[in-house]
Amino acid sequence: MHKAYFGVEGLDRNLEQGLSYGSQIMVEGDSGVGKTVLAGEFIKEGLRCGDTCVYVACDDPPVAMREHLLNFKVGTPAYEETGRLVFIDAYEEEGSTEKYVLSDLRHLEKYFALESEVLRSCSGRRVRLVVDSLSTLLTNLEITDVIDFHRTRLKQLKKKGILTMDIFVNGVLEPRLVTITSHLYNFILKMSFNGSRYNPVRQMQIGKVKSQQFVSSTHMFTISPIYGILVAADTGVYE
C-alpha cells in the first residue's frame, strides 16, 4: 500500500509508517507561522510522487501558491498542463481567470459541489487536496451547519481515498467549533509561535488522534527561502 509524507524531512522522520491515502490532516496555526509554506511542501512532495494535487486558495489568489512553488523550482506549468496540479480559486470570486472558481463563499453547498466536481475529474488517480484555509470558508456560519458540512465532506473524501489537508487559522473560529471539528481528523498538526516577543520561535506539534490516544511531539522549525521548512527534529520536546 502506497504511503504518503509531508515532504518535510524532520516531520516525516516522525511518521515511520507514513500516512495512508484517505487520511485527513488538520493543520492549525497562528497567522504567519508557515501553514501555506507547509501546504507548498505537501504539494511538492505529492507531485514528485506522481499524485494529482488540488489546491483551494481561500486566503490569497492561486497565483501566490504558483509563484511560491516556482520559487522552489517546481515547474507548475508542466503539472497544470497535464492536469496533475489543479487550482480552485476561492479568493477572487469576481473576475478570476482560473478554470475553477468559487463564486460565492457564503454557501458551503456550492463549495462542496465544486470540490466534488474537481475531484470527480481526478478519479482513478492518487489525489492530495489542500484547502488553505478552510477556516475562511467557515467564518460566520451556524455551528450546526459547519459540523454537518464537515462530517459529510470528510466522510466522502475518506471514501474516495483523498489525502486531505485542511488548514485552520488560529482565532478565526469559535474554540468549541475547532475542538469538535478536530475530532473528525485522524492527524493533527499545530503550528505556533513561541519564545519571547522579541525573539519568536516557530514550533510545530504533531498530534495523532487514534483510539482515544493522543501522542504528540513538539519540534522547533524555521523557514528557509531555498529549502522551505527545516525542522530541528533532534531538539524536539517529547511530551
Next chain:
Amino acid sequence: MKDSDITIKLMNYMFMSMSNAMNQVPFSGRQWMEQLVAGSVQYFIDEYWDDSKLSSKKPIEICRTYVNVMDDVGFLSANDYRLEESGDDLLMSVQTNKCVYRECCQRNGEEGLSFKNCIRLDTFKAILRHVLGENNYLASVDMAADGFCYGKLIPSTQPKEEIVTREGHIIKMAGQRAFLLRQKTYASLMASIRDHAPQILKHVLYDAGYHSGLSLADKARISYLDPKERLQLLLEELTNLGVGKLELVTVSLSRAKVKIRCYDSFWADTANEYGHLYRTPQVICDMLRGILAACLSVIFEKEIICEEMICQSMGADYCEFLALPLPQKSSEGRKPHDPGNE
C-alpha cells in the same frame, strides 16, 4: 571505379567494422572514427595532393579541389557532388546511390548505431585540417527521402564534450580535468549527503545539473543550427556522456514546449541498483532535470523550467520530462511566499 567493384565493397565493410567498434568505445568513439578516416586521407594526401593546385584557401575551394583530385584518380565523379556555402557553413549534396560510402551509411543506420559518421564529410574535415591547420567542424547529414544525402559542415570553436584524452596520469574531458567514478561510489556519495543534510539533496542535484547544462549548451549557442537541430545535438552529446539514451518526443518551437524521454537513466538505474534515496517512490532524476532546463533555456533564449513527469525508478519504462517557459511573475522580484502574508 564501378559500384560493383569488390574494392568498394571491401572498403565499406572496413568502415562498417570500424563504426561498429567505435560505437563500443565508451568515450570519444565518434572522434576516433574521424581520426581513422583522417589517417587514411593523410596517406592519400601524401601521395596525390598538391597545395599549389588550390586557387584559394576558402573551405569550399579546398573541398572542391579534393573532390576533383579524387575524380582524377578515378575514385569518384566530381560532377556527382554539389558544394555550396551558406554563411560560414559548407553544404554538400550527393545522390545517395552515387556515393561510394552509401552501403556503410545504410547498414550503420539499419543496425541502429548511436552515432553515424558520414565518411565523405569526415574526409572533408581531414583535408580542411591539412590545409588550414587545427580546426573544428560539426557535421550533420540527412539521408533524405528524395534519394539525396544533404550534408553540412558547421565551424565550431568549442571542444567536443565527449572527447576524453589522457596526458600521462591526467585524464581530460573536453579539455578539462576529469576522473571516472563508479556508480556505486556515486550512490554512496548521494547517500552521505542525504544522511547529513537530506533537505539539500534535490537542490544540490538540480543546481549541479543546471550549471553543467549551461556550459554544455554554450556549444549549441554559437552554432548555426536551428533550435530543433541544436536540441538534437545536445541530446546526442548527453547520450554520449552516459546519462541515458535521450529521445526527443515532441517539440513546439512557438511555445518552447518540449517533451523528452530518457531510457536507462543513470540516476534511476543507480536507485534500482543501490537503493532509493527517498522514503517513497518518486521522480529522482533531478540532475538531468537541471541539465535539460539549462540546455533548453539557452536554446530558446528564455528561462525554461523542466519537470520529470514519470521516472524509471518508479517502474515506468522510461523517464519523461516536460519543459515549458517559466511564467512571468505577477510582481517582479517577489520572494518565496512570505509566510507573514498568510
